[in-house]
Amino acid sequence: MGKGKFAKEFAKGLILSNPVFVLALGLCPTLAISTSIDNALGMTLAVLIVLLGSNIIIAAIRKYVPNITRIPIFIVIIATLVTVVNLIFHAYLPDTYEALGIFLPLIVVNCIILGRAEAFASKHSVIHSIADALGITIGFMLALLMISFIRQVLGTGSLSVFGIDLFTLPILGEHPIAIFILPYGAFLVIGLLMGLFRRTGVMKGE
Amino acid sequence: MSELVAIFLGMVLINNFILVRFLGLCPFFGVSKQLGSAISMGIAVTFVMAIASLATWLIRNYILIPLDIEYMHIVIFILVIATLVQIIELFIKKTNLGLYFSFGIYLPLITTNCSVLGITLINATQDYSLSGSIVAALGGGLGFTLVLAMMSGIREKLELADTPKSMKGLPIAFIIAALLGLAFLGFGGIV
Amino acid sequence: MPAKSALKNAFPIILLTIVVTVCVSLLTYVDSITREKISAQEDEAIKALLTEMFPEMSRYEFEDDIYTVYSDATKLGYAFLAIGKGYGGDINILVGLSDAETVKEIEIISQTETPGLGTRISEPFFTDQFAGVDINDITLSRDGGKIDAITSSTISSSAVVEAVRDTALEKVKQLEGNN
Numbered sequence: 062m063g064k065g066k067f068a069k070e071f072a073k074g075l076i077l078s079n080p081v082f083v084l085a086l087g088l089c090p091t092l093a094i095s096t097s098i099d100n101a102l103g104m105t106l107a108v109l110i111v112l113l114g115s116n117i118i119i120a121a122i123r124k125y126v127p128n129i130t131r132i133p134i135f136i137v138i139i140a141t142l143v144t145v146v147n148l149i150f151h152a153y154l155p156d157t158y159e160a161l162g163i164f165l166p167l168i169v170v171n172c173i174i175l176g177r178a179e180a181f182a183s184k185h186s187v188i189h190s191i192a193d194a195l196g197i198t199i200g201f202m203l204a205l206l207m208i209s210f211i212r213q214v215l216g217t218g219s220l221s222v223f224g225i226d227l228f229t230l231p232i233l234g235e236h237p238i239a240i241f242i243l244p245y246g247a248f249l250v251i252g253l254l255m256g257l258f259r260r261t262g263v264m265k266g267e
Numbered sequence: 268m269s270e271l272v273a274i275f276l277g278m279v280l281i282n283n284f285i286l287v288r289f290l291g292l293c294p295f296f297g298v299s300k301q302l303g304s305a306i307s308m309g310i311a312v313t314f315v316m317a318i319a320s321l322a323t324w325l326i327r328n329y330i331l332i333p334l335d336i337e338y339m340h341i342v343i344f345i346l347v348i349a350t351l352v353q354i355i356e357l358f359i360k361k362t363n364l365g366l367y368f369s370f371g372i373y374l375p376l377i378t379t380n381c382s383v384l385g386i387t388l389i390n391a392t393q394d395y396s397l398s399g400s401i402v403a404a405l406g407g408g409l410g411f412t413l414v415l416a417m418m419s420g421i422r423e424k425l426e427l428a429d430t431p432k433s434m435k436g437l438p439i440a441f442i443i444a445a446l447l448g449l450a451f452l453g454f455g456g457i458v
Numbered sequence: 459m460p461a462k463s464a465l466k467n468a469f470p471i472i473l474l475t476i477v478v479t480v481c482v483s484l485l486t487y488v489d490s491i492t493r494e495k496i497s498a499q500e501d502e503a504i505k506a507l508l509t510e511m512f513p514e515m516s517r518y519e520f521e522d523d524i525y526t527v528y529s530d531a532t533k534l535g536y537a538f539l540a541i542g543k544g545y546g547g548d549i550n551i552l553v554g555l556s557d558a559e560t561v562k563e564i565e566i567i568s569q570t571e572t573p574g575l576g577t578r579i580s581e582p583f584f585t586d587q588f589a590g591v592d593i594n595d596i597t598l599s600r601d602g603g604k605i606d607a608i609t610s611s612t613i614s615s616s617a618v619v620e621a622v623r624d625t626a627l628e629k630v631k632q633l634e635g636n637n
Contacts, residue, residue, distance in 0.1 A: 085437055088292040089381040127470040134477050136349055140342040141481035145488050148338060152492035155499055163388050166341045170379040172293055244287050245448040252434075252441025260433035273543070338489045342481070 070189050071196040080173050080197050081204035081251070082258055087173040090164040091205060092247040097213045098222050101205040103157035104164065107146050108201060111168055112177065113194045114142045119182040120190035126183070135178050136169075143169045173197060211250050216241035271402045274395070278406030280454040284382050285414045286447055290407075291382035294373060295415060296440055305419035306412065307366070308373060313408025315355065315377050316386050319348050320404035323387040324397050344387045345378075352378045382411055417447060508537055511554040511563055522636075524629055527554075535562055538629050542621030544571050544614050549579070553622050558630050561596070564588045564622055569614075576614030584608055584615070588622065593630060596623035 080086045087108075094104045118138055119126075126134055147165050150158040158165065168174060177197060182190040214220055215238050219229035240246050284290045294308060323344050331337050356374050360367045367374070377383060386407050390400040421443055430439050504525075509515050514529040518537075525537040535556045542549035549569040554562040566580040578584060587605045588596070597603025598619050600612075607615035 085296060086293070088296070089289050092292065093289040125473065127473070130470040130474045133346070133349065134474055136345055137342065137474075137477055137481050140345050141485055144338060144341045144485055147341065148488050148492045148496075152495035152499070163385060163392070166388055167290075167381050167384060169341055169345050170381055170384050172379055175379060240449075243448075243452070244289065245445050245452070247289070248441045248445035248448055252438045252445060255441065256431075256434040256438035259438065260431075336489075338485060339482070342485070 066189060067192045070185075070192040073193075073196055078197070079200040079204060081201060082255055084176075086176055087171045087201065089167060090171060091201075091208065092244070092251065093164055094161065095205055095208040095212055095247060095250075096216070096242050097160075098206065098209050098220065099157075100160045101202070101209040102222075103150075103154070103161055105198065105202040105205060106157075107150065107161065107165055107168060108171070108173070109194075109198045110146050111139065111142045112174055112198055113191065115139050115174055115178055116182040116190040116194040117187055119178045120185060120187040123183045131183070135175065135183075139174055139178065140169050173201065207254065208247070208250050212241045212246055216246060271398060274399055275402050275406040278403050279410040279413065280451065283410040283414060283451055283454075284385070284407045285411055286444065286451045288385070289381075290385040291380050291411050294376065294380055295411075295418065295444075296437060300419060300422050302416060302419045302423060304369065305415045307370065309408070309412025309415045311355075311370070311374070312377055312380060312382060312411055313405060315348070315351060315380075316383050316404040316408045317401055319344075319351055319383055319387055320390055320400045321397075322347050322351065324390060324395075324400045327391055340388075340391060345384060348383050348387070349378045382407060414447065418443065507552050507565065507567065508554075511537060511552065511565065522632060524633065536629070536633070538625065539567075540621040540625035542617035544569060544576065544617040549614070549617055549621065551618060551621055553626055555593070555626065555630075558633060559592055559594075561588050561591045561593060561622070561626065564618075566618070571614045572611070575608070576611040578608050578611065579614050579618050584618075593623065593626040596626065 078084055081088070081091050090104055094100045115135075115138055119135060143166060146168070147158075150161070150165060177193060181193050185193070210220070214230065220227040238246075241250070278284070282288055285292065285295050291312070294312070323340075326343060326347065327337070327340060331340055331343070352375060356367075359370070359374070386404050389407075390403060393399075393403075395403055418440070422440065425439065425443075434442075505518075508518055508525060508527060512527045512529075512534045515527050515534060516529050518528065519526045523538060527534040527537060535554060536558075537552060537554045540551045540553050542551060549571070550567040552565045552567055554564065556562040564585050566585065569577065569579065571577045571579065591604060595604055596619055597605065598612075598616055599606050603619075605615070605619050607619075
């Protein structure tokens with residue numbers, strides 16, 4: 062029974078409650094970061110550490126936290142985790158740090174993190190909160206990867222991950238549709254993907 | 268003076284918070300269905316951004332830097348913002364109950380609005396002066412309000428249009444944002 | 459019992475204080491282990507940029523925002539950062555001088571200009587134009603000078619030109635003041 066619930070919470074984050082396409086949370090970083098696969102992966106790593114950490118800690122202390130100080134405590138914990146990730150990335154993953162820019166510290170106000178803390182981790186056990194964190198992060202990662210892939214391929218005509226060039230498209234390589242790298246492209250791709258998912262019934266809207 | 272004007276215009280149009288910097292998106296898609304509430308939200312956010320910029324500038328320059336604890340800025344900034352929003356919430360509740368109810372849940376949500384924390388972080392990284400920070404906040408807020416108002420006006424009209432079922436609501440909102448963003452591209456180069 | 463209820467009332471604050479203390483300690487710890495690495499990174503970055511510009515560099519000195527570059531005892535030149543107000547934001551430029559009158563070369567460190575147009579200021583065909591130019595002559599050709607702007611990117615081009623010229627004149631004045 063326990064195992065079934067773990068899997069269920071995990072799977073929910075992937076499709077049914079996909080943070081980007083269904084819940085429409087964490088939009089700010091999604092649109093800004095999705096310009097390349099590398100960036101998408103870097104952001105996912107940061108979010109994973111923070112979400113996992115905050116879900117675990119909050120679930121662990123959930124029985125002891127009085128209602129009044131609930132939000133301030135959550136904020137302090139999440140902000141601390143984000144600062145730790147910020148410092149560690151700056152020191153040990155400087156390229157990722159530069160690429161993520163302002164959106165790394167902005168994970169603090171990313172609706173995904175606080176939302177899960179409030180809606181889930183404060184009400185469920187540590188194990189289930191871990192499942193939720195993993196599921197949501199992977200759902201987030203899939204959404205980011207999908208969008209980044211489209212934007213990077215159409216916008217630069219080639220694909221490279223971690224500095225390894227994977228392929229360059231014949232026509233697009235010479236004349237990439239730069240608009241996809243720009244903000245306009247971000248909105249367009251997400252809007253169309255969302256519509257597509259709803260049309261095909263893969264994901265439902267609100 | 269011209270530097271302040273440059274910062275202001277930059278924030279409102281060229282590096283518009285929503286359409287270019289991608290800050291403040293959650294309320295953008297949530298609140299922008301009616302013109303009235305969109306504008307109230309915009310003004311509230313601008314107000315919080317300005318006060319938060321003032322408070323965080325003072326804290327950063329007179330406490331964090333002298334004590335060499337700049338790495339605490341994320342924690343401190345967000346706590347300042349959360350406190351500010353609480354205070355403003357109480358104030359509105361006491362003075363204008365109607366307004367309080369019309370904001371609903373979106374008032375406390377200003378705390379998690381990327382624009383607010385965003386402007387304080389931008390002020391810090393760009394190391395703006397006190398006047399620069401406040402002007403940047405006002406500009407950012409104004410840009411946010413502008414786009415929010417435009418969006419809600421369009422969406423109000425869209426209610427009457429015949430949108431395909433799968434695009435209704437969020438997806439079409441994104442497409443509209445895309446078109447608005449395209450239009451705003453033309454502002455680059457004013458300064 | 460008064461003491462017990464007092465403790466119960468104070469619990470939220472106590473917990474909050476504990477959480478804050480733990481968090482602050484954690485942050486201070488992480489900061490102490492990363493601080494050195496971060497400032498070392500910045501030094502590495504500058505060293506790499508300077509060496510690219512002055513290949514024979516063995517060491518450099520940094521004072522009042524000006525880098526003086528040496529090869530052992532021989533002074534190779536100077537370098538400093540200039541910031542241009544570009545189309546899309548700040549353009550960070552490293553300007554190298556071979557002496558107090560001539561530009562050695564410039565390098566665009568970072569920029570956020572329009573892709574395909576303004577971004578071309580980083581390309582050699584534009585930046586090479588600055589090599590060997592007298593600092594008093596750094597002007598766009600449309601204004602009577604030697605630097606050709608990039609077609610359709612006059613704002614990005616002039617931002618670079620103005621930043622390099624103004625900062626160079628300022629720094630040279632500073633150097634003469636020191637001597």
